[in-house]
Amino acid sequence: MDTVTSALLTDLYELTMLEAAREAGTASRRCVFEVFTRSLPEGRRYGALAGTGRVLDAIADFRFDDADLRYLRRAGLLKQETLEHLAEYRFTGDVHGYAEGELYFPNSPVLRIEGTFENAVLLETVVLSILNHDSGIASAGSRMITAARGRPCIEMGGRRVHEDGAIAAARAAYIVGFASTSNLAAGAHYRVPVAGTAAHAFTLLFDTEEEAFRAQLASQGSGTTVLVDTYDVESAVRRAVELAGPGLGAVRLDSGDLGAQAGRVRDLLDSLGARGTRITATGDLDEYRLEELQDVPLDGYGIGTRLVTGGGHPAPGFVYKLVEREGADGQMHPVGKRSADKATLGAGKAAYRMRVGEHAHAELVLPGEAEVAEFERELTAELTSGQSNPDWTRTSLRSLQQPLIVGGEVVEDLRAPARVEAARAQHAASVEELGLSPDEGPDGPVAIPTITDGAEAARLLG
Amino acid sequence: MDTVTSALLTDLYELTMLEAAREAGTASRRCVFEVFTRSLPEGRRYGALAGTGRVLDAIADFRFDDADLRYLRRAGLLKQETLEHLAEYRFTGDVHGYAEGELYFPNSPVLRIEGTFENAVLLETVVLSILNHDSGIASAGSRMITAARGRPCIEMGGRRVHEDGAIAAARAAYIVGFASTSNLAAGAHYRVPVAGTAAHAFTLLFDTEEEAFRAQLASQGSGTTVLVDTYDVESAVRRAVELAGPGLGAVRLDSGDLGAQAGRVRDLLDSLGARGTRITATGDLDEYRLEELQDVPLDGYGIGTRLVTGGGHPAPGFVYKLVEREGADGQMHPVGKRSADKATLGAGKAAYRMRVGEHAHAELVLPGEAEVAEFERELTAELTSGQSNPDWTRTSLRSLQQPLIVGGEVVEDLRAPARVEAARAQHAASVEELGLSPDEGPDGPVAIPTITDGAEAARLLG
Numbered sequence: 001m002d003t004v005t006s007a008l009l010t011d012l013y014e015l016t017m018l019e020a021a022r023e024a025g026t027a028s029r030r031c032v033f034e035v036f037t038r039s040l041p042e043g044r045r046y047g048a049l050a051g052t053g054r055v056l057d058a059i060a061d062f063r064f065d066d067a068d069l070r071y072l073r074r075a076g077l078l079k080q081e082t083l084e085h086l087a088e089y090r091f092t093g094d095v096h097g098y099a100e101g102e103l104y105f106p107n108s109p110v111l112r113i114e115g116t117f118e119n120a121v122l123l124e125t126v127v128l129s130i131l132n133h134d135s136g137i138a139s140a141g142s143r144m145i146t147a148a149r150g151r152p153c154i155e156m157g158g159r160r161v162h163e164d165g166a167i168a169a170a171r172a173a174y175i176v177g178f179a180s181t182s183n184l185a186a187g188a189h190y191r192v193p194v195a196g197t198a199a200h201a202f203t204l205l206f207d208t209e210e211e212a213f214r215a216q217l218a219s220q221g222s223g224t225t226v227l228v229d230t231y232d233v234e235s236a237v238r239r240a241v242e243l244a245g246p247g248l249g250a251v252r253l254d255s256g257d258l259g260a261q262a263g264r265v266r267d268l269l270d271s272l273g274a275r276g277t278r279i280t281a282t283g284d285l286d287e288y289r290l291e292e293l294q295d296v297p298l299d300g301y302g303i304g305t306r307l308v309t310g311g312g313h314p315a316p317g318f319v320y321k322l323v324e325r326e327g328a329d330g331q332m333h334p335v336g337k338r339s340a341d342k343a344t345l346g347a348g349k350a351a352y353r354m355r356v357g358e359h360a361h362a363e364l365v366l367p368g369e370a371e372v373a374e375f376e377r378e379l380t381a382e383l384t385s386g387q388s389n390p391d392w393t394r395t396s397l398r399s400l401q402q403p404l405i406v407g408g409e410v411v412e413d414l415r416a417p418a419r420v421e422a423a424r425a426q427h428a429a430s431v432e433e434l435g436l437s438p439d440e441g442p443d444g445p446v447a448i449p450t451i452t453d454g455a456e457a458a459r460l461l462g
Numbered sequence: 463m464d465t466v467t468s469a470l471l472t473d474l475y476e477l478t479m480l481e482a483a484r485e486a487g488t489a490s491r492r493c494v495f496e497v498f499t500r501s502l503p504e505g506r507r508y509g510a511l512a513g514t515g516r517v518l519d520a521i522a523d524f525r526f527d528d529a530d531l532r533y534l535r536r537a538g539l540l541k542q543e544t545l546e547h548l549a550e551y552r553f554t555g556d557v558h559g560y561a562e563g564e565l566y567f568p569n570s571p572v573l574r575i576e577g578t579f580e581n582a583v584l585l586e587t588v589v590l591s592i593l594n595h596d597s598g599i600a601s602a603g604s605r606m607i608t609a610a611r612g613r614p615c616i617e618m619g620g621r622r623v624h625e626d627g628a629i630a631a632a633r634a635a636y637i638v639g640f641a642s643t644s645n646l647a648a649g650a651h652y653r654v655p656v657a658g659t660a661a662h663a664f665t666l667l668f669d670t671e672e673e674a675f676r677a678q679l680a681s682q683g684s685g686t687t688v689l690v691d692t693y694d695v696e697s698a699v700r701r702a703v704e705l706a707g708p709g710l711g712a713v714r715l716d717s718g719d720l721g722a723q724a725g726r727v728r729d730l731l732d733s734l735g736a737r738g739t740r741i742t743a744t745g746d747l748d749e750y751r752l753e754e755l756q757d758v759p760l761d762g763y764g765i766g767t768r769l770v771t772g773g774g775h776p777a778p779g780f781v782y783k784l785v786e787r788e789g790a791d792g793q794m795h796p797v798g799k800r801s802a803d804k805a806t807l808g809a810g811k812a813a814y815r816m817r818v819g820e821h822a823h824a825e826l827v828l829p830g831e832a833e834v835a836e837f838e839r840e841l842t843a844e845l846t847s848g849q850s851n852p853d854w855t856r857t858s859l860r861s862l863q864q865p866l867i868v869g870g871e872v873v874e875d876l877r878a879p880a881r882v883e884a885a886r887a888q889h890a891a892s893v894e895e896l897g898l899s900p901d902e903g904p905d906g907p908v909a910i911p912t913i914t915d916g917a918e919a920a921r922l923l924g
Contacts, residue, residue, distance in 0.1 A: 071646075184473070
């Protein structure tokens with residue numbers, strides 16, 4: 001397939017809306033769009049934001065090239081004047097958002113896009129594709145890392161997702177704490193550490209398992225990971241240690257009752273003097289299975305399908321909604337759909353994580369400057385009254401939104417490859433701030449409430 | 463991100479296995495790999511194969527370019543001699559497989575790759591990524607098309623999946639019978655028809671709904687689809703017909719109780735004389751919801767999230783397994799992992815759909831030439847005995863495997879864009895051959911058994 005521009009990763013209706021707005025004279029009205037999700041999947045305590053760096057790349061590169069315009073012309077869906085406008089299109093507005101790796105909760109405005117209608121409406125599809133995909137994986141992966149309780153996890157799910165999605169999946173997994181990936185393209189493009197073992201095909205290629213092990217050890221050294229479940233696990237472990245010596249790096253189990261098997265393999269390795277040889281488990285693992293395996297003597301996990309398909313919740317449901325726009329009067333007005341089940345809170349919002357001491361206490365999402373001002377007024381009054389709840393003095397607010405694109409230019413160092421290590425650090429810090437214990441298990445109510453009313457926010461600790 | 467070669471869409475272990483096999487002198491052994499899934503998800507009656515055309519593109523383009531080799535050298539994971547070998551790599555073997563769009567069942571060998579170990583092992587990840595992704599979507603989409611009972615469906619899920627995955631998703635959906643997609647890149651690259659309506663943002667951009675409708679109708683003509691649930695559905699429908707006249711193309715409902723609402727909107731449209739105006743429904747639709755809506759007066763569906771995320775089963779579990787290889791004796795030998803829960807049937811297999819009359823009756827997957835010969839012998843004897851079950855005379859076998867790549871060259875016209883219309887026709891024919899009635903509902907036992915034993919196959923109608 002030819003290279004695809006990010007501009008064509010777009011739904012047709014964005015272009016026809018642009019055309020209709022241009023003809024009606026409203027295309028240059030200033031608009032504020034926000035990206036948020038209305039709820040978390042049942043049982044999920046938080047979401048993990050990933051993909052922001054990739055979104056910035058996509059916006060910076062968002063251009064209709066000649067092939068795109070030829071297609072649009074041939075398809076006959078747009079007028080010549082619209083095509084000429086698209087040929088000159090580039091995003092010139094502003095984007096603010098949560099740092100990549102940050103946690104999100106219902107209604108957290110993880111991205112805010114400001115610009116004219118015709119400038120900002122076109123970004124909807126590509127922004128949502130990236131954030132929904134990457135954050136779905138990050139949100140599942142973060143739970144798995146907690147459940148792994150420090151045991152290193154390798155992302156190895158590339159074969160279960162779209163081939164390019166696999167690269168983004170490895171990136172998202174690394175951001176939430178995976179140690180490495182099996183995917184070479186993620187290593188090349190995002191500098192994610194790569195790791196690998198061997199497949200059953202390798203053992204089966206040789207006339208005997210012993211020949212296969214000899215070949216692997218001779219080529220890869222004794223620090224390699226040997227797959228021991230092609231024939232009989234016990235004989236394979238004995239054989240591998242015989243051939244490699246007690247310095248054998250690791251053995252991998254990929255089938256059977258991992259819990260029972262790992263104990264026997266650990267005892268066997270120890271009895272053979274291979275006390276330093278690690279045991280890695282793979283095969284349909286997820287956070288629930290990892291919980292069950294926490295007392296089993298395993299040293300690391302390879303995690304694939306359940307991670308890269310979002311652990312049962314493949315898309316977080318991020319939407320891209322117009323929340324504020326210029327009216328005929330030249331003033332900005334909050335707007336929102338009024339349908340009962342999908343109502344949208346109007347106005348651009350300011351977002352803070354309220355902390356008490358070291359821990360997150362609430363997500364403040366305050367619509368409009370008046371709400372923010374009211375909250376700050378009440379907070380200050382409370383703090384200076386002398387009679388405040390002692391908790392108030394330990395209260396702090398962490399602003400969650402930062403400038404990502406200013407006047408069409410991506411803020412330095414925020415594009416996707418440079419962003420990965422910073423996002424990984426951000427995620428680790430935000431999870432720690434949340435203060436959940438792994439012993440609570442993966443599921444539960446949402447960890448902190450989202451407060452969307454300034455007075456209510458101020459009363460939180462009142 | 464730089465353009466990614468299909469060669470780097472690969473797991474590290476494929477390259478280290480290649481290196482070890484080269485050093486051990488087994489890399490040039492002839493091998494047969496097969497792609498199959500061990501089971502269908504609970505309740506699924508069949509799977510729909512999609513992605514084959516994209517697989518052929520990926521194999522044809524599978525080259526390590528200079529940037530790839532620089533990365534691999536820098537990463538220090540492979541020896542110089544291996545890197546030099548990879549620089550010259552191209553696939554030179556043969557690939558046979560099911561036609562794209564065909565149905566598959568447990569153990570159907572949808573793809574067979576033959577070549578030396580070092581030539582064929584490298585394709586594992588990219589082949590599985592594509593077939594798992596595209597077939598997961600096709601398998602869900604095929605059920606939705608059945609449940610839609612002829613009402614046209616638009617694929618509009620691009621925003622819920624990886625941005626490049628969105629293009630493949632639109633392609634897969636079209637193959638299984640979707641009428642169109644909202645995704646422009648799928649239109650440009652695979653000539654999938656594109657369609658679109660308007661978003662709530664468009665209505666909200668204007669000071670009044672009436673101004674928005676006027677603008678859309680003026681620009682897009684009265685045949686357009688107007689979104690009527692931003693404020694009040696009934697007033698919006700009245701307004702749209704007033705402005706457009708009875709020739710209004712369609713109205714879209716995206717929230718609320720679709721069942722109750724659609725009836726009221728239909729009555730209202732009819733009472734306004736807009737008998738030809740269609741009603742399109744969107745919003746978390748899937749095959750179960752479509753079943754419930756079958757008696758509701760709707761004229762088409764827009765389907766997103768549940769389709770592109772595989773309707774709860776995002777990856778069909780296709781694996782790429784070595785089933786036969788040359789031994790030290792120079793002869794081919796069936797091979798397979800012996801682990802209890804993941805045992806693999808050895809040997810390359812021949813696959814046929816057994817038909818009785820017009821309908822599919824069984825999937826024959828016969829391991830080895832001896833099994834195929836035994837089956838054909840028994841079938842012929844039965845047919846010529848004069849005492850056969852009358853059904854035998856109505857029995858026919860349809861061979862399911864066709865050459866896709868011969869000596870490294872893709873068979874003409876099988877690459878991805880050219881393949882789409884043929885795959886769509888294949889899918890429709892195979893679903894009809896299966897003979898399931900929509901009234902059975904989407905779920906049930908697997909529709910036809912997979913028979914892997916020649917004698918058992920011959921006894922089927924005995």
